[in-house]
Amino acid sequence: MTKKPLILCLGEILWDLLPAGKILGGAPANVARMLNALNGNPLICSRVGNDPLGREILDQLRSENLSTKAIQIDNLHPTSVAGIELKQGIPTFQIFPEIAWDYLEWSETMENVLASVQAICFGTLSQRHSDSRRVIQKALQSVSRTTLRFLDLNLRKPDDSIEVIDESLRFANALKLNESELAELQQIYGLTGSQRDQLDNLIKSYHFSMVGLTRGAEGSLLYHQGDWHEFKGYEDLFSPIDFAGDKLTSHGENEGDTIGAGDAFTAAMILGWCYQLDVQEIHTRAELIARYACTQSGAVARLPEHMQLFNDCY
8 A cells, every 4th residue: 555645735725705605715725625535635724713703714724634733823913814706606815914823933843744744735825924924935945856846926016016926936846827817827928839839937036847737628637747638618528527516517517616616626736746646537536526616605625526636645
């Protein structure tokens, strides 16, 4: 049996305030919860307030059999919440400043974990404050050269600082982004040509071993160690998996939302890299899991048996 790789998900954890109520969120936390649902071995490193919302986060993570040993408690700053507006299932976020994960601290737990991680997942949002940025960058500098340093770009205005974007790209050796984020990088770096040309420019500039571009209903594009693979839309993927019970039509229409779909794609990319799958194997699993996430409301923390797409890897 293959040992499950330890994957550190470093950054924000928060409550998403949806019209129907609050749900647990934050990109690194969503990735960790999907990794856990896929029988991976994730560890969330974040910070919550010493308040009822923070204690509720800890209780929910424990109920999902996720470790809370790397979740710090802040006595001065509150647990993070994000206002979300959904338009046709697409979310826009308002994430408030001066909250607990802005003040992430270096800890002995983090230092011990970094000695054995196979991958780190991080983003730009959690680096908006200099305190957390310093800790996240120290963590990235502390791991071995063979560790996957996966940047889930996760740009959120007004916190998408060009300095943080550039530093994060330089620390990373793998990248996931969506079309709007690629358009922002295009403006910053003067990228030209097709989407694949623009990604190829980033790959050459930053020496990425893996890059994923998600395009909603238009599919996705994946690069992995010199090879490319593309899905052009919802009907471009043959799968024996029946989505009928999960409310997904052949045209990609669904009764869920896109919250956490990109994070699900990220989780599959990371596991695929850890298990040394080829580009098509990784991409097919990532696309299927992201599409399943779109049939659900909010980020997915549990999966039905037919979506356990990595069980053959360990």
